Amino acid sequence: GQNIDQPTEMTATEGAIVQINCTYQTSGFNGLFWYQQHAGEAPTFLSYNVLDGLEEKGRFSSFLSRSKGYSYLLLKELQMKDSASYLCAVRDGDYKLSFGAGTTVTVRA
Amino acid sequence: IAGITQAPTSQILAAGRRMTLRCTQDMRHNAMYWYRQDLGLGLRLIHYSNTAGTTGKGEVPDGYSVSRANTDDFPLTLASAVPSQTSVYFCASGHGESSTDTQYFGPGTRLTVL
Numbered sequence: 001g002q003n004i005d006q007p008t009e010m011t012a013t014e015g016a017i018v019q020i021n022c023t024y025q026t027s028g029f030n031g032l033f034w035y036q037q038h039a040g041e042a043p044t045f046l047s048y049n050v051l052d053g054l055e056e057k058g059r060f061s062s063f064l065s066r067s068k069g070y071s072y073l074l075l076k077e078l079q080m081k082d083s084a085s086y087l088c089a090v091r092d093g094d095y096k097l098s099f100g101a102g103t104t105v106t107v108r109a
Numbered sequence: 110i111a112g113i114t115q116a117p118t119s120q121i122l123a124a125g126r127r128m129t130l131r132c133t134q135d136m137r138h139n140a141m142y143w144y145r146q147d148l149g150l151g152l153r154l155i156h157y158s159n160t161a162g163t164t165g166k167g168e169v170p171d172g173y174s175v176s177r178a179n180t181d182d183f184p185l186t187l188a189s190a191v192p193s194q195t196s197v198y199f200c201a202s203g204h205g206e207s208s209t210d211t212q213y214f215g216p217g218t219r220l221t222v223l
Contacts, residue, residue, distance in 0.1 A: 042214040
């Protein structure tokens with residue numbers, strides 16, 4: 001089976017930076033995904049890493065270290081609309097996605 | 110352009126009843142997936158289909174069945190619903206077995222089994 005861990009909740013102030021960590025142990029590895037999910041809505045794709053290093057997309061960046069089984073999602077210049085759950089997901093050797101339980105980020109004014 | 114649609118949006122069902130959740134995509138994706146999402150447990154894969162005519166079991170397949178008669182449709186059937194199947198069900202689709210594949214999710218079906 002897969003083991004994917006991320007913090008349950010984080011709170012930050014508007015305009016600040018928040019880093020959401022994700023550690024994983026999987027049978028095989030074919031990429032790591034981050035999804036955003038607003039309450040009552042479907043998950044939407046944010047980022048994808050398959051090689052070590054940092055991928056930047058506007059205010060959001062994602063980092064991967066395959067040797068450490070570790071990733072983080074960095075949210076910069078936080079806005080109220082960034083309040084959501086952030087899901088870490090790993091694609092295993094069979095190309096199936098396993099998800100962490102999600103991190104709920106609350107942005108305060 | 111709809112992407113992925115699911116029906117119904119929500120349903121309350123008596124235990125023991127049969128229920129089919131519908132999922133349709135218009136993106137010509139080869140692969141489709143059914144997940145359930147429960148508080149504190151995240152998304153768990155129920156069944157998947159890599160291409161029309163084939164299906165496979167995910168992490169939590171018991172009590173569920175699927176079929177994939179064509180590319181667009183991937184219905185999920187609960188033959189005899191039980192309260193532990195109360196959950197939010199998401200259908201997703203993607204291009205399939207490629208390391209760059211991204212899955213796209215439907216809006217979800219909220220199912221309550223009493």
